[in-house]
Amino acid sequence: MRLLPTLAALVLSAATATSAAAQCGGSFNSFVSGLKKEAAAKGYNKSTTEAFFANVRQDPKTIKADRSQGVFQMPFLEFSQRLISQNRIDVGRKKAQQYASTFDKIERQYGVSRGVLLAFWAFETDYGAFQGDFNTLNSLVTLAHDCRRPELFRPQVFAALELYDRGNFSPTKTTGAWAGEIGMVQMLPADIIENGVDGDGDGKVSLKTSAQDALMSGGKMLNHLGWRAGEPWLQEVTVPANLDWSKSGLDTTLPARKWAQMGVKPREGSIANLPASLLLPQGRKGPAFLAYPNYSVYFEWNKSFVYVTTAAYFANRLEGATRYNAGKPDAGLSGAQMKQLQTKLKARGHDVGKVDGILGKLTRRAVQAEQKRLGLPADAWPTPKLLNAL
Structure with missing residues (x-):
């Protein structure tokens, strides 16, 4: 994908x-x-x-x-619920046990946590089945x-x-x-040349037939892309109602303790002593996450914000995290409405890339800027109210 x-x-x-x-x-x-x-x-x-x-x-x-990648037009909740099923969680945890020694080796050599690779394995090929x-x-x-x-x-x-x-x-x-x-x-072939690993010791790199080879190779590639050993990637949090929403999004990175001082609290565990961005995939009324440096490595694997966030979240679920708090986000835009919005944003001088109906990084940035200009909560979640205001 x-x-x-x-x-x-x-x-x-x-x-x-x-x-x-x-x-x-x-x-x-x-x-x-x-x-x-x-x-x-x-x-x-x-x-x-x-x-x-x-x-x-x-x-x-x-x-x-x-030319047919309309699935990435889905909002985070719909996209994640389509990709993450209880069966995928159950199979993933069984695979973690089945290949425990391989995952242990990957963590020692490349510093990549097993949930991360399990999530990619699930989403890319349904654990090798397709x-x-x-x-x-x-x-x-x-x-x-x-x-x-x-x-x-x-x-x-x-x-x-x-x-x-x-x-x-x-x-x-x-x-x-x-x-x-x-x-x-x-x-891809270039990745295989650079990062292919004979994980099962048979003298060949067989990514189609050997789970050990595929997982070790994936771990090595993530390591080369900048994965930081022993660090988290995404953490679900709760946010106060009076937060300065314009600080949310990947364009703002603050020490995690600063977020804590502003009332951002982890749903589980404790906030890491790392720089982080506050992600609101569907605005201030939906799920909220702190994205740590490892989260950015996901974008070297896939450029879609909704895919990356779903994969990072699923990695947490596979390692025991509870289901996210979906909240009650404001109604979003249809694909056609999103294209209308992107066209209007371009007319106002914003760079949104291709008018494709996908809420990507550039469109989120433009939405947030217009929300701020119009005095709306600047959480980067486009709504019919914003579309009409433009």
């Missing part, structure tokens, strides 16, 4: 960003010929390259999937040819070629998610 490739893709893309070969669109066959020429320039022999690209095809289903049936090479080349995000996917084509050259990728048989991720925790 990842929206964008991870940091590894950005690093690998730097080498080709200025290359004349890093183009998109046009004839698909001509585009593939360009990929072959670039592969030769990178030092791959002709027979390897020809065999790798021999059966590649443009996949319209991949483009359709890329890993995707898209031909990985076709998806990667299709997305590299498409002109929406070629700079992100083109490097992954060559990462897959490198895996093939090493004997760890099949152009015709390797399958996964529509965006090219492979295995139980859905890792």
Whole structure:
């Protein structure tokens, strides 16, 4: 369910960003010929390259999937309740016991808590049960040819070629998610090269068939993305009715003790001695969380605010936290209304990115600014009242 490739893709893309070969669109066959020429320039022999690209095809289903991500328009409560079921909690806790020694090793080596990986494992593939049936090479080349995000996917084509050259990728048989991720925790080819781990000791990195390999690799990748060992990521809190709501959101980070002085209290445990942001996914009347530095690492895995917050919350649930206090949020906007709002915000000079009906970081920032200007509670939750006021 990842929206964008991870940091590894950005690093690998730097080498080709200025290359004349890093183009998109046009004839698909001509585009593939360009990929072959670039592969030769990178030092791959002709027979390897020809065999790798021999059966590649443009996949319209991949483009359709890329354009159909309406699930991220859901508000946090609806999204989290759709993804988190009692069965997923029960299975997750059983998996934690089944692979306890692997999780212990991950925590020792990479500092990543088991709930974090269990949540990704659940959301990405339902603990390995549904890993995707898209031909990985076709998806990667299709997305590299498409002109929406070629700079992100083109490097992954060559990462897959490198895996093939090493004997760890099949152009015709390797399958996964529509965006090219492979295995139980859905890792892109460049991530596998950089972070693949033989967790079960059989001499191979098999992310599709070995839970130990997939979990260890996921743990290593999170560690490389900046995960801080022994620290929390998200903590549910209660907030006073008279809080300065304009301080909420990811743009404001304060020492946790400052939040405590303002009346923010943890529902369970104690507030960590760390910098934190106050998250109100559905405004001041809905659930509230303190987001610690590790929370930001989630955005290297997925760019969606609602996905990231749900995954971080689910990690807590898998480690024994109680269900959140849903509260009674004010009514939000439909997808069509959200697009109207984004259009109005853009007209007022705000950068909201693409008008897509998704309440992302930029739209939240713009909403909060307009709420403050209009004298409304600046909790970044857009309502019909705000839409009408604009």
